Amino acid sequence: MPRRSYDQYCSVARALDTVGERWTLLIVRELLAGPRRYTDLHADLPGVSTDVLASRLKEMERDGLVTRRRLAPPGAAYVYELTPRGRELLGVLGALAEWGAPELRDPRPTDAVRAHWAAVPLMRHLAALPGVPAGVVEVRLDEGAFHIELGGGTPSYADGPAKRPDAVVALPPGAVRGITGALRDGGAEITGDGPLADALRGA
Structure with a gap:
């Protein structure tokens, strides 16, 4: 499925073309801790469906934010990890965290x-x-x-x-x-x- 674009010649719009989809930046947040298996990602992203998570990871691989590799035995599992380009999003997430901090009042009953x-x-x-x-x-x-x-x-x-x-x-x-x-x-x-x-x- 082709990715939607804002079709605006603007660096903000281009960035959002790549990372503006729901769950993408939260996947980056999880992968900043290092390589993760799909099942681990799914466990730490409550609310994401397996189809959406798989789709986002494929898009992030295509966009050069994430790579997928197989661990050496005895692990022999596949893991996802950020590329250097993906790790550059740490600054973006840090700024978002600072901006969003005033919204962290008492946790809602549904909050993980x-x-x-x-x-x-x-x-x-x-x-x-x-x-x-x-x-x-x-x-x-x-x-x-x-x-x-x-x-x-x-x-x-x-x-x-x-x-x-x-x-x-x-x-x-x-x-x-x-x-x-x-x-x-x-x-x-x-x-x-x-x-x-x-x-x-x-x-």
Whole structure:
């Protein structure tokens, strides 16, 4: 099926031709954590149908945002991962997260929640802090844990605890709604002995 276009000679319109379809940017959000199997993507995108997810992934492959590859044994499963062009959308998602933060009031009864959905705004916040050294930050929320790797260019994140974090940030209940505010206002418990933990405590 041919892709619809706004048919406008404008960079905003061209970008929306590629990423403006429903679910596309949320698939990018999931793949920023690294390669994911189709079943994992489907589990962390509540509400998307299997047909729509498959269709979006094919479109994203065609547009050079995503590649599909087979894992080496014993995994032998297919995974999807972002291309360098796809990873460039981190800045777009960070800006959207900042713009949308005021809309995160009390969760609605129908809202799904995943801890790692807070990673994108937090990465943007940490990357903007002056003097924060490279390292791995583990973030613990009531909803679960994820970790962020800073330094070496673009920050990245992964779901779950870190093997050897340089700093651990434990946030109070409900902080997923305003995670950067909890860090700014002293609502986070920060542990660790190295320069990264010290920098976060002083931020």
